[in-house]
Amino acid sequence: TWTFLTPNVTPSHAHSPTYPSLLQVAVRVRPLTNEERQRGCYRILEVQDDNMLTLMNQATDRNDHLRQKREKDKHFLYDRLHGEDSTQKEVYEDTTKPLVQDVLAGFTATVFAYGPTGAGKTYTMVGTPEQPGIMVQALNDLFQCLNDPSKISKTKISMSYLEIYNENIRDLLQPSGTLDLREDAKTGVIQVAGLSEREILTTKEVMRLLTKGNKERTCEPTAANKTSSRSHALLQVNVRKSAIKGVGEEVKVGRLFMVDLAGSERAKQTQNKGKRLQEGAHINRSLLALGNCINALAEGQAKFVNFRDSKLTRLLKEALSGNCRTVMVAHVSPSHHHREETRNTLVYAERAKKISKKIRPTVLDITSHVTHYKQMIKELQEEVERL
Numbered sequence: 001t002w003t004f005l006t007p008n009v010t011p012s013h014a015h016s017p018t019y020p021s022l023l024q025v026a027v028r029v030r031p032l033t034n035e036e037r038q039r040g041c042y043r044i045l046e047v048q049d050d051n052m053l054t055l056m057n058q059a060t061d062r063n064d065h066l067r068q069k070r071e072k073d074k075h076f077l078y079d080r081l082h083g084e085d086s087t088q089k090e091v092y093e094d095t096t097k098p099l100v101q102d103v104l105a106g107f108t109a110t111v112f113a114y115g116p117t118g119a120g121k122t123y124t125m126v127g128t129p130e131q132p133g134i135m136v137q138a139l140n141d142l143f144q145c146l147n148d149p150s151k152i153s154k155t156k157i158s159m160s161y162l163e164i165y166n167e168n169i170r171d172l173l174q175p176s177g178t179l180d181l182r183e184d185a186k187t188g189v190i191q192v193a194g195l196s197e198r199e200i201l202t203t204k205e206v207m208r209l210l211t212k213g214n215k216e217r218t219c220e221p222t223a224a225n226k227t228s229s230r231s232h233a234l235l236q237v238n239v240r241k242s243a244i245k246g247v248g249e250e251v252k253v254g255r256l257f258m259v260d261l262a263g264s265e266r267a268k269q270t271q272n273k274g275k276r277l278q279e280g281a282h283i284n285r286s287l288l289a290l291g292n293c294i295n296a297l298a299e300g301q302a303k304f305v306n307f308r309d310s311k312l313t314r315l316l317k318e319a320l321s322g323n324c325r326t327v328m329v330a331h332v333s334p335s336h337h338h339r340e341e342t343r344n345t346l347v348y349a350e351r352a353k354k355i356s357k358k359i360r361p362t363v364l365d366i367t368s369h370v371t372h373y374k375q376m377i378k379e380l381q382e383e384v385e386r387l
């Protein structure tokens with residue numbers, strides 16, 4: 001007999017110093033590209049330390065007289081900042097490596113790459129053979145654990161890679177038509193009917209599959225960019241661990257979702273028309289639904305989220321329902337050309353982060369109100385006694 005066990009208790013990362021909460025928000029600033037340098041782009045971002053990023057109000061040429069006007073600079077705080085010189089290894093180790101242990105223990109975890117087109121999402125997630133990204137490094141780490149001879153249980157690792165484009169789901173490893181979402185009547189688990197699943201054994205194979213899969217992603221020219229990723233790419237890694245228990249076999253399934261989201265730029269700015277505009281609306285719908293889920297997650301109100309709002313949130317329902325760890329890596333360009341999109345991205349990421357911290361001051365407010373009323377009652381009682 002096979003029993004599928006998906007733990008639904010919260011793993012104890014509350015004690016982990018690097019991951020005090022279930023939602024972590026990191027920001028990565030990519031380097032200026034050669035083209036940007038040649039065009040004379042200047043930087044509008046300054047990384048202050050591991051947590052603080054400054055969006056500068058004015059030009060930053062070293063000898064710029066406008067430096068005096070810097071008082072309008074805006075400072076943003078995040079769990080982690082990765083500057084222009086951050087390596088793929090650092091980004092992986094700070095954001096995703098801590099999740100791998102959860103997944104091996106049978107939990108679900110999610111990593112999102114958020115940001116406008118060209119800000120470095122795909123570089124962070126997939127990277128190159130020389131500079132492998134988060135997806136490749138995570139699988140590599142999972143493979144390392146497999147090779148541990150001390151493990152008595154059998155472990156299998158498999159992956160599926162799909163895209164959501166215009167609210168349609170397509171298999172990126174075995175491209176065919178559009179696939180449907182099915183909900184298991186008994187378990188409530190949402191699955192993509194007919195999605196291929198590859199058992200994988202080497203890191204090289206992963207890189208090859210992801211690169212091939214990315215070529216299948218729907219990319220078409222828009223006014224803002226020659227090639228723009230209008231689709232969300234979702235890599236799902238399943239880790240199945242089986243162990244003999246009594247007369248049967250117990251199977252634990254850990255899942256790691258790694259998502260390269262569609263560009264977050266607004267349709268208005270890309271001057272899209274017709275089809276493009278419709279895509280924009282779909283992308284915004286998914287991103288909006290995701291934003292709502294993440295906010296609710298940060299507030300601990302996942303119960304009130306409508307996962308059905310988009311395909312993306314339906315697929316990630318389990319991951320977003322509040323008992324899994326989620327990491328968002330927001331991406332920005334340092335160039336002054338992208339000021340508006342950079343600001344939007346930084347605000348979005350900050351909002352996701354701030355909500356969990358907001359709870360405390362609210363409680364303090366209530367306490368001060370209570371103190372105030374207690375004082376009033378005391379004064380009134382004294383007045384009554386005097387009468």
Ligand code: ADP
Pocket residue numbers: 029030031033115116117118119120121122123124229331
């Ligand atoms: P997105 O997926 O967000 O549209 P890409 O990942 O394709 O953006 O990045 C745009 C360009 O910038 C690519 O040429 C990519 O190689 C380069 N790039 C992005 N991030 C980095 C980085 N951290 N270091 C070096 N090059 C980068």
Ligand code: MG
Pocket residue numbers: 118121122123229260
């Ligand atoms: Mg991309």
